[in-house]
Amino acid sequence: MNKISQKAKLGENVTVGDFTVIQDGVEIGDNVIIGNNVVIHQGSKIGSNIRIDDNTVIGKQPMKAVTSAVSDDKLQPPCEISDGCLIGANTVIYAGCKIGEKCLVADQASIRENVEIGDKTIIGRAVAVENHCSIGSYCKLETNVYITAYSEVEDHCFIAPGVTTSNDNFAGRSEERYDHFKGVTVKEGGRIGAGATILPGKVIEEDGFVAAGSVVTKDVESKKIVAGTPAKEFGNVPEDQLLENQ
Incomplete structure (x- = not known):
């Protein structure tokens, strides 16, 4: 049995699975497939030609822990998912x-x-x-990539499995940390190999490459490869791998 609000707007050819909840003010475009046990929260905007798989939650309002340093308790605006997206299970x-067109957000x-x-x-x-x-x-x-709060990843970036980023150089101690929170910045064409760790505030410049398993403690220069723990310059990114040559 589904619970679909009469105040929700569903387009043409929308398929809804069992035990799904669609709340007030939700807008759903045409040709959308919604799986079983999905919850779409109030006001969420779902485009056309989208698939949302089982047990997924869209538009959930955040929670704020008493000790959280980067969250607030403000009511957030509705979630927006653009046309052509695929949203996995759970x-x-x-x-x-806000999610742009033709993205894939994988399971979990x-x-x-x-x-x-x-x-x-692709969000894996x-x-x-x-x-x-x-x-x-x-x-x-x-x-299993982890993108910490206050991070920026520009266009055409590749981040391999198990990469971890961080934003707190004080590791949760001292009041001073509240003035210095900063995630990582990966500029256009930057790439990070499997299992690498990027420390707070570090910048990977355009076409920079971090080798697998590295620990990045300094900014990575444009078109340079770094490797090791701590990561050190290893060489130049091959010309045929530069974004301009793709």
């Missing part, structure tokens, strides 16, 4: 999130409030994108 996409991913994602980007299985982040277009964030 994903949670918060209110205050979590995308927080105050996040914008460009067009044709079990990826977590925290609040106050920007992810560009044509990016790939692969399985």
Whole structure:
């Protein structure tokens, strides 16, 4: 049995699975497939030609822990998902999130409030994108990537499985930390290999490349490869791999 609000607007050819909840003010475009046990929260805007798989939650309002340093308790605007997206099973996409056209958000991913994602980007299985982040277009964030709050990933970036980013150089201690929170910045064409760790505030410049397993403690220069723990310059990105030559 479904619970679909009479104040929701559903377009043509919308298929809704069993035990799904669609709340007041939700707008859904044409040719949308919604799975079983899905919850679409109040006011969420879902475009056309979208698939949302089982047990997914769209437009959830955030929670604020008493000790949270980067969250607030403001009511967020409705979630917006643009045309042509595929949303996997058991994903949670918060209110205050905007997702561009033809993106794929894979199973078990979590995308927080105050996040914008460009067009044709892949958010892989079990990826977590925290609040106050920007992810560009044509990016790939692969399985189990963690993007910390206050991070920016520009267009055409590749982030391999198991990459971890951080935003707190004080590791949760001292009042001073509240003035210095900063995630990572990956500029256009930047790439990060599997299992790498990027420390707070570090910048990977255009076409920079971080080798697998590295720990990045300094900014990465444009078109340079860094490797190791701590990461050190290893060489130049091959010409045939530069974004301009793709």
